[in-house]
Amino acid sequence: MSSSESDNMRRMNRRQFVRNAGLAGVGLTAMGALAACGGSDSGSTSSAAAETAAATEAEATTAAAEVAAYQGTLKVVGLGVDLIDPIKAAFEKATPGVTLEFTVKSTPECTQIALTQPDSFDIFSGYYQQTDQVWPSGNLMAIPTSAMTRYAEISPLITTGSLIEGGGSPGQGDAAFRKLYATSGTEISETATDFLTCIPGNNNADAFGYNVDELGEQDSWAILVDPQLKGKVALIDDPTIGLMDAAMAVEANGDMTFVDKGDMTKAEIDELMSILISLKKAGQFRGFWATFDESVNFMSSGEVLVESMWSPAVSLLQAQDFPVRYAAPKEGFRGWGGGNSIAAHVEKDPSKLAACLAYANWWNTAEPAGIMAAQGYYNAVFAASSEGFEMLFPDDSANYIGYYLEGAPAAGVLNDPFGQPSIKKGDTRDGGGYEARCGNFNTWNSYMAEADYVSQKWQEFKSA
Amino acid sequence: MGGSSAVVATTGPRRSPLTTVAWILPGTIWLLLFLIAPLVMIILVSLWERTPVGFAAFSFSLDAYGRIFETSVFLDTLKNTIFRSLLVTALCILIGYPIAFYLARCVKTIKFQIALFIVVLAPFWVAYVVRIIAWLPVLGRQGVINYFLVEVLGVVDEPISALFYSTFAITLALVQLYVLFMVTPIFFQLATLDEAAIEAARDLGATPGKVFREVIFPLSLPGVLIGCIFVFVLVMGEFATVRIIGGGTIQSVGTLVNDYYTIPDLPAAAAAATMLVAVMTVGVAILLRFSKIREVV
Known part of the structure; x- marks a missing residue:
């Protein structure tokens, strides 16, 4: 009281x-x-x-x-x-x-x-x-x-x-x-x-979301280009994000390397795109999503098993008891x-x-930071995230802080900020706590110097 | 002088030229403001230079057209869009004509005609996007059709992916969305046929099939033509259905315009839109030319 x-x-x-x-x-x-x-x-x-x-x-x-x-x-x-x-x-x-x-x-x-x-x-x-x-x-x-x-x-x-x-x-x-x-x-x-x-x-450390019932535990970006998952993969329709995911996947798969994925050269863009276009022609990609809702529908309707995803979309599906997991890729997160x-x-x-x-x-401040933190985000003023949990869940804040920020197993059921249970007792956050997840970035969402060329190639990719 | 004649005209049985102008004026202003002006603006923007924040007005160049034709993406997409529009138009005739024929010639009472016509209109009471998304539970990998194919009938082992997020799904959805634009004009044409011509054909001993082939069908062609214009033009400009049902993996000229717009490359978006309008105009002109609509009507 x-x-x-x-x-x-x-x-x-x-x-x-x-x-x-x-x-x-x-x-x-x-x-x-x-x-x-x-x-x-x-x-x-x-x-x-x-x-x-x-x-x-x-x-x-x-x-x-x-x-x-x-x-x-x-x-x-x-x-x-x-x-x-x-x-x-x-x-x-x-x-x-x-x-x-x-x-x-x-x-x-x-x-x-x-x-x-x-x-x-x-x-x-x-x-x-x-x-x-x-x-x-x-x-x-x-x-x-x-x-x-x-x-x-x-x-x-x-x-x-x-x-x-x-x-x-x-x-x-x-x-x-x-x-x-x-x-x-x-x-x-x-x-x-x-x-x-x-x-x-x-801010956050993002990865791909996947259906854990169908695919088991996954920890490599390479899964996005795995031919066994033909027709069950989706990317976000935004090259500043989707192209990063694709680049990490292709690199993790050993198909090509980059000097700097955040600022690719024309030659690198060409090579990456030719790999992606042949994958698309072979039917690898089920869709390219433009909105948050579309990404949720792709996964929940069973149309895709693995895709670029945002943390609130994962937490929304988890709250509906859908078997989706947010990976902690060994190659590092996309920040x-x-x-x-x-x-x-x-x-x-x-x-x-x-x-x-x-x-x-x-x-x-506490309230907005808490609303976002309970969906997996971190506040730039890190203390605000904990303050948010203390404010939104005054009786159980230690549990939330433990799970979301420190990488501890959930000591009880955790709710999303809208009151729906989203994390089960005993679950541990993929990738761990703040320091572990935000200390392991592969690349960040990026707008490149060759952005016009990227846009042109991205259109070619989508039309292929 | 003009004022007094206008007063006379409104009270008298014959209209003065001034009244005619008054009647034409609102429509003309409407078309100028909402059709001609935007079209001129789009063409102008397509000829202006691109800047990071939009375009530099009145600095003319053809670069935007150069950019959209730099790769084969635009031309290929344009060809696909034209093909899709023709296919959907043809399917709409095949499906829409029998519906219109039944409504207009087989249903005897006007009451039933109106009731059934309202039933045909029913899908239009549902929001556009809802009508599009509703296909997912039907055609999706876990949808009704795949459920029957895999679980009930067992004819395939894996759900068929090509049913959704595919060209097939887009075609199906577009036919469902636009078939009404074919049914309605054909229905009105068939409902107002000159019954005397049909009677005459029968009196001269024509079989029902022959009456249809030689009298009813030719007389219904203006309705078919108007339907074709509606459906062709609407499908050419489509982007939302293609975007949503295609899952982002299939493009139309409309989705390309939208892409250019968000990049943002407004002159390229305008150039693509101008090309689209040009192709649609040519398409409609061809339809009108070959059908000689003015002579029939």
Whole structure:
């Protein structure tokens, strides 16, 4: 009783923090610095911008009261796995007067909207592999690190690529730490600066999902190209993700090697595609899915036995007692991560900017972090994941933290965030805990320098 | 002067030219705004240069056409789409004509005709996407047909994959979706035939088969033609059915346009769309030319 009461208190405090500190103070601090950084690439160095940021920070406290709390709608564009009803409800409850309008699209569609309709949204719920394509457009704004409430607490995985100093494999491609920082509104930095491309939210170590009843335990990406599974394999219809899975499969199968899967050469793309096209012609691939629901249907209808999959899709099927497992490939995971970026046009409206920052920062708090963590995601502010479990499952949080974050066997049945049982007693998470899974990346979702060529080849592959 | 004549015209039995203009105007504006303007826009965009955020207006180039014809993907897909459209149109005639004939000539009372016509329309009360997805439990690997083939009849050992996420499934679904566009115009044509012509044929000793071949069928051709135009044009532009029933493994010009759009390569998407419109226009022109529809109607 008292523990849940104190939990509620903490929730209230955090919400008040979001409302007060977040809405006004943080937003205003950001404003000054952003004015210096802006969308311009006229050589505004990070140190100059940082000075401005520091100066404005002092003003912010006194001027905080001057920014009227934003009342109205914030338009968010992103994926269906992130922009779910419980998230909308939780934020709106925590932030009276602000309504969220979610536009749910596939990853390539989100990129397309960010590029060609920059005024149609306020917040871009994006992923690091989209940064190379979207950032140079100047349609999103650089966010000062000082505007991120829990910046000091971000996992080193996100800021430097390794959880332990010098340890683990950060993986090839668009890893979080390579796409998190910006030097201006149009340029990305692979090393830390005072500006962020987004306020980092979730990340995970992804693999393939498979029907364990039919296939037994599996631990190699090579299964995606196993001719014995002809017609029972699906990939995601997005080359920044699906091509990575295919490349790891072909490499694991010993068919070819890559210098850098995150940035393939034309010759590598040609070789990989010719392998994939002959596999497709032989009937290897049952389908290419574009939406989360399609991936769930592919697996649950028995049309495929193994496919590119996302963690919430696996957890949804497990909650329905479907025998799906999320592999821990010996070749390493495919990493991904993302966060909330803010549209450049918002910069002109200080109160809306403050609200956008409050929304982006809210993602690093207990409730949203918990909702996502119970589907297998990790929060960039790692502590927020545990806080989320403590808040959502106050009586059993140690069990959730043990299973999802530490790699311990589940001491009892675990529910998904929507109240359905999803993990059975005694189950251990494939790949183990946070450090084991996020210390073993093969490659990350990636947008390559040869992206146009990849798109062309991907079309050829789908039409073959 | 014009004003006063308009007043006279609206009250009098004959219309003045001004009233005629007034009647034509809304339709013309509608077509200009929602048909001609978008078409002109698409053609223009196809001729503009691509930029990372869309296109650079009024910087003309043919690069977009170069890009879509750079590999054989677009041309192959275009050929497949035309073939699929012709096949679906032919199947719709084969299935739709007997339905329309039965409704129009065999059902005697208008009450039953209307009732049965509503039954034929029933699938259209269900959302488009639902009608598409509903094929999975029928044709899927664990669907009804495979269940019978494998478990009940035992004629095959493994479920047949080619029933779904295949060209076969797409063709079947498209016929189901669009057969009504064939039934309806044929039905109306058959229902309004000149009964005197049929009577005359019978009086002159024609057998029922001969009446059908030489009188009813030729007179119903305008309906068939209108149905063909509907089905051909609709199937040529299809992308959702192809995307969902094909499981992403089969392309149509529509899915390619969508792909170009999301890349985003808007000029290439516009170029592909322009090619599609051009092919459809030629197709419809051929249909009209060979059928001499104006003479029949």
